[in-house]
Amino acid sequence: MPATGEAMNGTVSRRAVLKGLAAAGLAGCGDEASRLSIPYADQPEGITPGVPAWYATAMEFQGYAQPVLAESHMGRPTKLEGNPDSPWARGATDAFTQAACAILYDPQRSLAIRPGDWAGFTRVVMGVPAGGLRILTGTVTSPTLARQLAALTEAGARWHVHEPVGRETMMRASRLAFGRVVDTHLLLESCRVVVVVDDDLLGPGPDQVRRVRGWAEARRHGQPRLMVAEPTLSTTGAVAQDRLAVAGRRLPLLVEAIAAELGLGARRPGLTEAEKDWASAAALALGVNPGRGVLTVGAPLPAESLALAHAVNQAVGNTGRTVVHTEPVAVVPRDGEDSFRALVEDMAAGSVEAVLILDGNPVYTAPADLDFRSALVRVPLKIHAGLFDDETAALCDWHVPLAHALEEWTDLRAPDGTATIVQPLIDPVFGARRRHEILAAVMGESGAEARRIVMDTWRPFLGEPFEPLWRRVLHEGVVPGTEAQVARVTASARRLASPIADADGLELVFRPDPTVWDGRYAPIAWLQELPKPLTKLTWDAVAAIAPMLAARLGIADGDVVEIAAAGRTITAPAWSLPGQAGDTVTLFLGYGRQRVALPGAGGYDAYRLRLADSPWVLGGAGLRRTGAHVELATTQPHRHLHGHEELLSPQPEPAEPPSLYPDWDYPRFAWGMVIDLDLCVGCNACVVACQAENNIPVVGKSEVARGREMHWLRVDVYHDDDGATHFAPIPCMHCEKAPCEMGCPVNATVHGPDGLNQMIYNRCIGTRTCSSYCPYKVRRFNFFDYAAIQPDTHRYLRNPDVTVRANGVMEKCTYCVQRIRRAQIEARAEERPVADGSFTTACAQACPSRAIVFGDLNDPRSRVAALRGDPRHFAMLAHLGTRPRTTYLARIRES
């Protein structure tokens, strides 16, 4: 990694490089060019063409840091990896972070401040009296942002928070249980039993990376039991051993039953036999594993249920061992959980003179009953700062393009509290403004520089000598000593009875979308085309209903239904999802955008049915067919194993047929991969990492519907007859006896000297025989010139080490051959062997559960070679004699 000083100069150097390159291009174009141009004779320090530079920084997700190392090619950020030095990330990332570079270069990002220029803007905001100013942000963990907000509040402004997938219930529960707001961290790695009541622990979210790692560690070292009760199938439910589908309104009773069995209060009547059994089993498991279990209750339940879970964990002795409370990482606004409501009420009352909406889209995401839009238009001066000119920007008087995290000087804290200084890899691409500079302008310091503002925050903390310490934290990407302090709190023994909703009609369950989240990623084509983990749908949101309900109402997948609740209706395509509770409908947030939507994106606006008081569950809903039908694009139309359970498990007799062809000889390397199906939670981080690493194009909804998606790595999802869900990442198998190599008439796919099944793009004429012969169907074909239909700005996103494929050419997973060759070349130059684990493929590097292990099978001490000796080890479709290089460890099923 380069020294930190270079990181600061990175943007300046980039300009010099571009100038130099432009000059090189113009040389020889006439006298003027040769007179005025600057030859690229002096190479800028720290930039070697062809060798990427790496910077430690962090991306932001809901205000929290996702610490990364960012790869920069000649000043262009192209790829992010988890920061291995971050105790929170430990080198892994989630799918959203992997898409961050695509957001940076998104062609829809807003290009200019409007209606005037920056000087005009500063004049306007400086004229606002601090007392009349309101600032609306998302969750804030940034110490610098908090410092600026505190200063503004001191001057009389008021700060409010609106986060569509917010933490209000958790905060309320914390106040109920402990009397104040604390954060709760689950040490899943120490658990023998995890009891989950509607809490998607392992699903997407700002803390996913750490939780999935914890879960994977627990699975590696023991066989922790995961029990889940939830109304709709989640990632966590999919990997649970014991899952119960229950409507949301009954879940508080379940929590109370568990508490009652453990001696906390009395249970209420009304549980079914299955629910009673599940609760007893959960209570028993928690009871016999004191200090080695967790009961966690999710935000869709009332705060009282969450508070009761705190009390249960304390009573069983989990608190302090597997459940740790810390001081909150996110700054709590003055009005706490009611912060947003207070703002809307004041705006509606006409008592707000000016509002600054910093990075949010509340016109789209606000609960329907608050009527944010009508309140907003009553404010005389409305300012919006964001990446996109979105629904909120359209209603505001001013819009300021906001810098992306890769252009930003700021600081963020990861969910465990560790802070990262966010440093830019590139100057703001579209004339965007950095957030601290916007707030400084509001404070009347229009010339302030974001870097200086952030340094000022850290000067007292880091102490003297500041400059070397500052360089060090920039270099490492982690500020030592910033992790959240453990809070010594005791759960109140006060009895907490949850309100139980009445049971008429269907229950609506709201969930953030697994790939576009609350809608913030809806303009990002990569994430639109990323298959949703459980449905493999792309470009669309559906209303998930139970297969039984679908059968009863005669609803086929894609049939448009009208859903009515609380006096409002929406229409949405229906989809029957195994594991859905019978009387519930799951609605996904994030679709139905009015502005900056992508052509082809379907779905509906679930926010229109969402209420401020119960944002996650809404009873008394009605559903009826409209008779319309829409085509949905799923990458996996068949999600049932159809009796082929042997695909995912070792077979007693892997009778390998003999081969006519002689065995290969691998004198040096034999690269291979083992994927542990027991650890995979289907999170998709690998899929987006592969896309970013290998220049994989987006093809659009209609092409996906035709079966032409280009992802080299797919994560299959299967349901079996027992109702269990299975994930299986499928990259190229790199077979020893590869049918594709035999089929290709022109030697365009050949066996490499180290066992790689190589694809020679410029030799390929497109017969597609290789794909016809591939039993795993991992090959992808350029049916059109897909590379040419990517946005122009995405050219900067491309990995220069990977060929951009032409029309009519086959492609597939290469095991990231560019990384293998780089590692080999570097090892040769340094006259050392290629050490196991010194590099890995993009998918393996991103994987939060470390389910994917890549290495040299010739090296008996490599991890991948060791895993091949595991009794769970098997090759998919071994009976065909393909002898795949990519092999699997079977999932462990408790009987």
Added chain:
Amino acid sequence: MARHPILPPRQDYAMVTAEVADVAHNPVIRRRWWLAMAAAVPLVVAFLASTGLLFWLGTGVWGINIPVNWGLAIINTVWWVGIGHAGTLISSLLLLMGEGWRNSLNRFAEAMTLFAATMAGLFPILHLGRPELFYWNFPIPSTFGVWPQFRSPLAWDFFSFVSYVLVSLAFWYVGMIPDLATLRDRSTGAAKAVYGALALGWRGSAVHWARWRQAYLGIAAAAFHLVISVHSGVAMLFAGGPIPGWHTTIFPPYFVLGAVFSGFAVVIMLAIGLRTAFRLAPLITMRHLDILGRLLLATGLLTLYAYLADAFHAWYSGDSYEIRTLLDRVGGEYAWSAWTAVTLNFGAIQLLWWRRPRRSQAVLFLAGLSVAAGMWFERYMLVVSGLYRDYLPSAWHTYDATLWEWLLFAGTGGVFVVLFLLFARWLPMVSIFEVKEELERRG
């Protein structure tokens, strides 16, 4: 050996010559020719349009995908090359076996072979992602220094296709030389010069005939092997991959039988069409049609046997994937293609057990049409039901051909008809000298 009178009794040499050579001068026949041409030319336009769009945008204009990345193009190529087979079989095998009745049929059957094989050869090139590079299949020491991949069935397919087209062309042309000389002698002006050049100075001397006979039989022997090898090669293209429903050793004979079966069907249709439209009834007699009907029935029954053997072995293997593909074929998404194939292929031909239907032009024509269509559906079934569900359920996906695929298919039909009409107009459709030979033999 006493021969059945296959030609009508009152034929003589002059009549035979006139019947074949004067087709172009008969006003009624000319009008029919132009009508047929008018019907075919729009299809040629469709061919050019669908090919142009394909080259402009890529194979994505078709409905193919992953996993069904071979669609109508491969189905059509197998179908067209199958049709071609009967021509070569009639010409070469029956020539070598001395079956004189072939002499009325071989010329146009060979033309059909040549044109059908050309259409068949177009599709594998058009279906390439980068069709301009098809020649990389040639085993030529190119500047790349890269040879074709000789383990690939596709490489051998390419070689056998190219040989087949070239040998068919040579066979057709060499066989036509004496007749071209006849046309030369009967024409004037520019036509005389062209026919003269094509006739290569044929004077009908005994030495000419001896040399010609050597060459003709030699090519016939080579061509006969190609009948087996070309369609076996096509079959290996499927059987070579470890795909359920494809990966079986019965495929080569299965494909060759099916090919000859469909070829006879088209020969019957063309024979009836020619003798009706171009007044060739005295040369292509009901007796010819009767023989063709029997052959169609025989090859049909052999093909049926191949179907049953294929299905039996899928079941007998006990392999769950093979069995599932078998069940998919008879009951899955594309079961219609299998059942249409079985019905069309083996329904109508059952009439041909009896003499009366065999001697009815209408019945025979419809039986031929039924088989030609049925064999197309059979190829659809084989290609699509093999690919749309192979092993991993996650990779299953259906396939629907787009308008452009259908237009291209129809377009090749148009090109075939136009080529055939040009042949009928300018070249001797029936071998004049061989029919005379047959008359001579009968005495």
